[in-house]
Amino acid sequence: MLIDNRYVPRHKKMFMLCHWLNAISFLMLFLTALPLYADTFLFIYNIFGAKTLQYLHRFFAVIFIVTPIIGLLSAREGYGTLFKQAFSFNSDDLIFLLKFPLTLFGMHPSMPKQSFYNGGEKINILLQAFLWLVLVVSGLIMWVGNGVIDNSIRAWMIPIHSIAAGLGFAAALAHIYLAIVQNPQSLRGMTDGSIHADYAVHHHGAWVDELIKKGVVTKKEIDAARKAA
Amino acid sequence: MAREMAMLHDVARCSACRACMVACKQWHDLPADMSTPFKGQYQSHADLTPTTWNLIKMNERTDMGGKFHWDFIKFQCMHCEKPACMLGCPENAISKKESGAVVIDEDKCVGCGYCRTNCPFNVPRIDPERNKSTKCDLCFDRIEHGMIPSCAKTCTAEAISFGTKAAMIKLAEERLKEVRMNHPNAQLYGVHPNGVGGTHMMYVLPEPPEVYGLPKDPKTPESIDLWKDYIRPIGKIAGVGAAAGLAGLMVLNKLIGKRGA
Numbered sequence: 001m002l003i004d005n006r007y008v009p010r011h012k013k014m015f016m017l018c019h020w021l022n023a024i025s026f027l028m029l030f031l032t033a034l035p036l037y038a039d040t041f042l043f044i045y046n047i048f049g050a051k052t053l054q055y056l057h058r059f060f061a062v063i064f065i066v067t068p069i070i071g072l073l074s075a076r077e078g079y080g081t082l083f084k085q086a087f088s089f090n091s092d093d094l095i096f097l098l099k100f101p102l103t104l105f106g107m108h109p110s111m112p113k114q115s116f117y118n119g120g121e122k123i124n125i126l127l128q129a130f131l132w133l134v135l136v137v138s139g140l141i142m143w144v145g146n147g148v149i150d151n152s153i154r155a156w157m158i159p160i161h162s163i164a165a166g167l168g169f170a171a172a173l174a175h176i177y178l179a180i181v182q183n184p185q186s187l188r189g190m191t192d193g194s195i196h197a198d199y200a201v202h203h204h205g206a207w208v209d210e211l212i213k214k215g216v217v218t219k220k221e222i223d224a225a226r227k228a229a
Numbered sequence: 230m231a232r233e234m235a236m237l238h239d240v241a242r243c244s245a246c247r248a249c250m251v252a253c254k255q256w257h258d259l260p261a262d263m264s265t266p267f268k269g270q271y272q273s274h275a276d277l278t279p280t281t282w283n284l285i286k287m288n289e290r291t292d293m294g295g296k297f298h299w300d301f302i303k304f305q306c307m308h309c310e311k312p313a314c315m316l317g318c319p320e321n322a323i324s325k326k327e328s329g330a331v332v333i334d335e336d337k338c339v340g341c342g343y344c345r346t347n348c349p350f351n352v353p354r355i356d357p358e359r360n361k362s363t364k365c366d367l368c369f370d371r372i373e374h375g376m377i378p379s380c381a382k383t384c385t386a387e388a389i390s391f392g393t394k395a396a397m398i399k400l401a402e403e404r405l406k407e408v409r410m411n412h413p414n415a416q417l418y419g420v421h422p423n424g425v426g427g428t429h430m431m432y433v434l435p436e437p438p439e440v441y442g443l444p445k446d447p448k449t450p451e452s453i454d455l456w457k458d459y460i461r462p463i464g465k466i467a468g469v470g471a472a473a474g475l476a477g478l479m480v481l482n483k484l485i486g487k488r489g490a
Contacts, residue, residue: 105482
């Protein structure tokens with residue numbers, strides 16, 4: 001059943017909440033530590049005070065760490081799809097990735113049908129999951145590892161934490177750009193939890209086929225919604 | 230004083246009277262520190278703290294032969310030749326003076342604690358109230374005016390000596406010969422270049438460094454070079470590049486998208 005005869009249900013509430021908790025905590029973690037990465041941003045420390053920001057960094061670190069735990073408990077379906085999809089990278093995903101750069105310049109090459117997540121999203125999921133682990137482990141070693149782990153190892157956590165944060169931010173920038181500028185419909189998927197049928201067929205054709213097969217939506221209503229658009 | 234200076238602690242001469250700890254607090258105006266509850270131990274404080282920059286450690290040890298030993302050592306900043314704290318400080322708040330003293334500029338310090346994480350001796354302590362890193366400064370203000378550090382000044386046993394680096398190396402070699410007569414395992418520590426380039430806080434140790442809780446082979450971590458010379462500059466360029474790239478992409482997208490439509 002489509003929502004309002006137009007929208008395909010995509011994400012559940014708790015899953016979306018976890019996405020935004022992750023997004024906000026990551027962004028705040030990045031901002032509160034930015035002055036340590038680049039002197040250009042020392043003014044952030046000067047405005048809010050280094051101590052305040054360092055405490056906030058720990059506060060958001062806790063949110064950043066517990067978010068996936070909340071997710072695994074309360075948004076099992078969403079996280080299950082996330083993992084299953086991320087580890088099912090196939091040749092269609094590869095073709096998508098190769099042709100994808102053209103879409104950045106406003107072109108519309110013909111693409112193989114994409115599943116719930118497309119090839120780019122799958123890579124982003126894997127990268128962010130890996131970086132989450134690196135950030136959490138290196139961060140905890142710096143935070144609570146003093147006296148437990150030798151400084152010859154702890155010293156390495158500073159560059160490792162920095163690289164992971166930098167890569168994570170770069171991926172986030174691309175993710176935000178694609179969501180807001182390139183595909184505003186995908187942003188709707190993460191705020192209202194549903195996407196327009198026309199967008200769904202274009203960007204996640206294989207997933208829509210699957211939904212029709214399962215009887216979640218019918219081909220008739222999808223076609224009707226696309227015609228009305 | 231432009232000459233390179235050094236301090237020598239002859240552990241064999243130390244009676245652990247702790248006058249140097251008091252003198253340090255007096256000169257630096259550091260308040261009494263009640264952080265360590267009394268549990269019958271002889272050591273005054275469990276560890277260095279933001280108001281205790283110089284600590285006489287008193288380890289109790291029974292050797293293989295069942296003989297009891299008290300291992301005293303004066304523990305504070307080692308004033309490395311290649312100071313990891315200084316090299317890894319994101320705010321350049323730590324500098325090495327001509328005398329060799331490694332000094333924290335509190336006005337620049339943001340209390341991030343990277344100096345403590347990078348220090349092979351785990352010396353700096355962050356004052357939680359002021360959010361500033363603290364440690365021994367080798368009384369750099371005294372030595373620049375021709376005086377000697379307050380701890381060395383007050384030491385009655387001639388266990389702490391202070392002078393030019395050359396003089397201290399010579400003294401260390403002489404003392405080592407004396408100490409070796411009773412302590413065959415005696416050795417010098419920090420006197421000759423090591424993984425941190427040598428230290429301006431030097432020791433004559435009757436026993437191996439591990440006995441006193443000192444790392445056998447301290448090293449200025451290579452991770453600092455990776456972070457300061459590569460990750461930080463590349464990150465900055467990448468940041469500017471990404472912003473410019475996205476802006477360009479947005480414009481291109483609009484232009485080509487319009488033409489295609």
